[in-house]
Amino acid sequence: DQQVKQNSPSLSVQEGRISILNCDYTNSMFDYFLWYKKYPAEGPTFLISISSIKDKNEDGRFTVFLNKSAKHLSLHIVPSQPGDSAVYFCAASARGGSQGNLIFGKGTKLSVKP
Amino acid sequence: DTGVSQDPRHKITKRGQNVTFRCDPISEHNRLYWYRQTLGQGPEFLTYFQNEAQLEKSRLLSDRFSAERPKGSFSTLEIQRTEQGDSAMYLCASSPKVRGYTFGSGTRLTVV
Numbered sequence: 001d002q003q004v005k006q007n008s009p010s011l012s013v014q015e016g017r018i019s020i021l022n023c024d025y026t027n028s029m030f031d032y033f034l035w036y037k038k039y040p041a042e043g044p045t046f047l048i049s050i051s052s053i054k055d056k057n058e059d060g061r062f063t064v065f066l067n068k069s070a071k072h073l074s075l076h077i078v079p080s081q082p083g084d085s086a087v088y089f090c091a092a093s094a095r096g097g098s099q100g101n102l103i104f105g106k107g108t109k110l111s112v113k114p
Numbered sequence: 115d116t117g118v119s120q121d122p123r124h125k126i127t128k129r130g131q132n133v134t135f136r137c138d139p140i141s142e143h144n145r146l147y148w149y150r151q152t153l154g155q156g157p158e159f160l161t162y163f164q165n166e167a168q169l170e171k172s173r174l175l176s177d178r179f180s181a182e183r184p185k186g187s188f189s190t191l192e193i194q195r196t197e198q199g200d201s202a203m204y205l206c207a208s209s210p211k212v213r214g215y216t217f218g219s220g221t222r223l224t225v226v
Contacts, residue, residue, distance in 0.1 A: 004156075006156075034215075036217075041219070042219050042220075043118070043120075043205055043207075043217030043218050043219045043220050044157065044205070044217045045217070046215060046216070089156050089157070091156070101147065101159035101162060101170065101172070102157075102159065102215065103159070104156030104157045104158070105156050106154060106155055106156050107155075107156055
């Protein structure tokens with residue numbers, strides 16, 4: 001039973017437009033959510049996170065939105081750049097993210113076309 | 115300190131052989147994690163250390179797997195009697211007392 005779901009395996013957008021990556025979760029005990037970016041042959045790189053006490057967190061071109069009632073979060077990248085092309089993983093934690101394991105989704109491969 | 119270091123980057127082994135991977139975390143991070151990632155999946159948690167204590171183990175960590183973190187510094191992950199199903203990317207991550215994982219580049223294991 002997948003607790004963190006990324007239902008879109010891939011997404012293609014034009015450079016300069018908005019990329020929206022979606023993530024759904026089932027465990028209501030999750031209280032901290034993260035997005036990671038992964039290039040081939042490298043480990044995941046932390047992008048942005050959000051605590052369940054917030055509904056939005058912004059960092060430069062990246063914004064994460066959390067809808068707790070829908071158990072849904074999304075990552076917005078504006079404007080998208082070709083260097084953003086990578087696999088994006090959504091992850092969740094039930095213990096504030098400071099210890100213990102993260103539960104990852106399967107990832108969404110983003111392609112940003114020039 | 116440039117980040118989390120994993121060695122080797124790639125390992126090809128024959129089925130039935132034992133393999134050992136090493137992870138050197140960021141020096142001030144007291145928490146260390148091992149994850150496994152197979153094709154088309156996200157990373158899956160294997161085990162977690164706080165300093166030298168192994169505090170959590172996943173059901174994925176069968177009896178053939180053992181992890182250690184002597185002296186709370188580097189960690190090793192050993193797989194005994196490897197099987198083809200063990201082929202995966204093994205990722206190590208570390209974090210300080212506050213939030214924020216940093217992953218290494220991983221060790222890609224291929225069992226033939």
